Amino acid sequence: MMSVYSFSQTQTFVQCPRKYQYKYVDKIKEKEFESSPDLILGHSVHAALERLYNQINIFKVPNKDELLVKFKDQRDTEIAEATKEKPLEMKWEQTLEDYIRRGIHYVANYYDKYSPFEWVSIIATEVSITFDLNPPSALADTSSFIKEDKNGIKFRGFIDRLDKEGETFVINDYKTNKNLPPENKEEYQEQLTLYGLWVQQNYAKYYKNIKARLHYLHFDLTDEWEITNERLAAVTKKYSDIIKDIEDKKFHYNMGNKKIFEPKQNNFCKYCEYYSLCPLRAHLKFDDEVIGGELGEKTVKWLVDEYVTLSQQESQAKNDKELIKALLVEYLEQHDLLKLFGNTGKISASKLENISLEDKEKAKSILWELWLLNEAMEIDRFKLQKLVKENKLSLEQLGDSAIKSTSWVLRSGTQ
Numbered sequence: 001m002m003s004v005y006s007f008s009q010t011q012t013f014v015q016c017p018r019k020y021q022y023k024y025v026d027k028i029k030e031k032e033f034e035s036s037p038d039l040i041l042g043h044s045v046h047a048a049l050e051r052l053y054n055q056i057n058i059f060k061v062p063n064k065d066e067l068l069v070k071f072k073d074q075r076d077t078e079i080a081e082a083t084k085e086k087p088l089e090m091k092w093e094q095t096l097e098d099y100i101r102r103g104i105h106y107v108a109n110y111y112d113k114y115s116p117f118e119w120v121s122i123i124a125t126e127v128s129i130t131f132d133l134n135p136p137s138a139l140a141d142t143s144s145f146i147k148e149d150k151n152g153i154k155f156r157g158f159i160d161r162l163d164k165e166g167e168t169f170v171i172n173d174y175k176t177n178k179n180l181p182p183e184n185k186e187e188y189q190e191q192l193t194l195y196g197l198w199v200q201q202n203y204a205k206y207y208k209n210i211k212a213r214l215h216y217l218h219f220d221l222t223d224e225w226e227i228t229n230e231r232l233a234a235v236t237k238k239y240s241d242i243i244k245d246i247e248d249k250k251f252h253y254n255m256g257n258k259k260i261f262e263p264k265q266n267n268f269c270k271y272c273e274y275y276s277l278c279p280l281r282a283h284l285k286f287d288d289e290v291i292g293g294e295l296g297e298k299t300v301k302w303l304v305d306e307y308v309t310l311s312q313q314e315s316q317a318k319n320d321k322e323l324i325k326a327l328l329v330e331y332l333e334q335h336d337l338l339k340l341f342g343n344t345g346k347i348s349a350s351k352l353e354n355i356s357l358e359d360k361e362k363a364k365s366i367l368w369e370l371w372l373l374n375e376a377m378e379i380d381r382f383k384l385q386k387l388v389k390e391n392k393l394s395l396e397q398l399g400d401s402a403i404k405s406t407s408w409v410l411r412s413g414t415q
Ligand code: SF4
Pocket: 016, 017, 018, 019, 263, 264, 265, 266, 268, 269, 270, 272, 273, 274, 275, 278, 279, 280, 281
């Protein structure tokens, strides 16, 4: 079966593989979609700009007032629809009027900035796209990409507007967020760059260059870049690799490894729709339970809090112990002693010689020449575990040279 991926799917996987599993593999439905002031704002601004460019495309540029009237109609219809059953949920101290004012500002400002719109030919507005995730045409023989095969990987997305400016095709995207993403947050850039593949696969003979342009309407800012083959190749490779990883995990999941999509704690966990299924969050909604043992009957919450307290004491004790050790070592060195006595306890001291490696490769070749390499080398069991976890090595391949055992590590912290 052909797999079709989208940018939000790959983003979900990068954010948390387990969330990806719940949403796209197990296909567990999220909460009913609810409209929000942000969505209405984004949608009605996009609709107004779509209408503007559709008019421009038939050489009938509307004036600003006409455009604003259409924008307000669309926005009011959406607000009426969304508030039929209950009022919209507002974030922080914002009111609906704040959103309304913002929308008018974005549309009016955009119009002033780009009118009289003489320089642009519009190829498409608000278009759903699907394309092959193959390397850009000029680099088609690059071997490390996912190759098109009978199960070909497709990518789908959405382009707000595709223009032709001279011999350049420009992919435009409007953003109505009130927060400007920092320069190093490259998701938007990668997304539009990747859509360059669709342009390549559909319009190759009509353009010389492809550009992408992000319009941050709240800030009256544009971010623009050329989608060169090299840039496109790097982004295609990145997303090919993410999809290979997803496909690989899906294969192992379907073969019975139900833990292969690991939960990954992240800043959005508290808004996650699947928290009640997730081993990292589900317990938050459990009722407290009493469990018995050598400590007598205790509730789970009490045991957790006690464990955290003990861990904190342990770590404080470790720090104090190191400070005391430094003082005592100094004292026994000054007095050339090997034993120290307290009122009830005593300490015996011995000095160890430690060797640390400065140049591992050089040391290896010296030991090799001295036939001592095997005696000095130790297989790193953590690296071995990592190879098995990443499915690069199986326990079967290790035969009886290794056995698997399970242990738990409990790390403590505050909520
Ligand atoms: S709660 Fe966090 S870790 Fe769990 S599935 Fe959701 S995003 Fe992933």
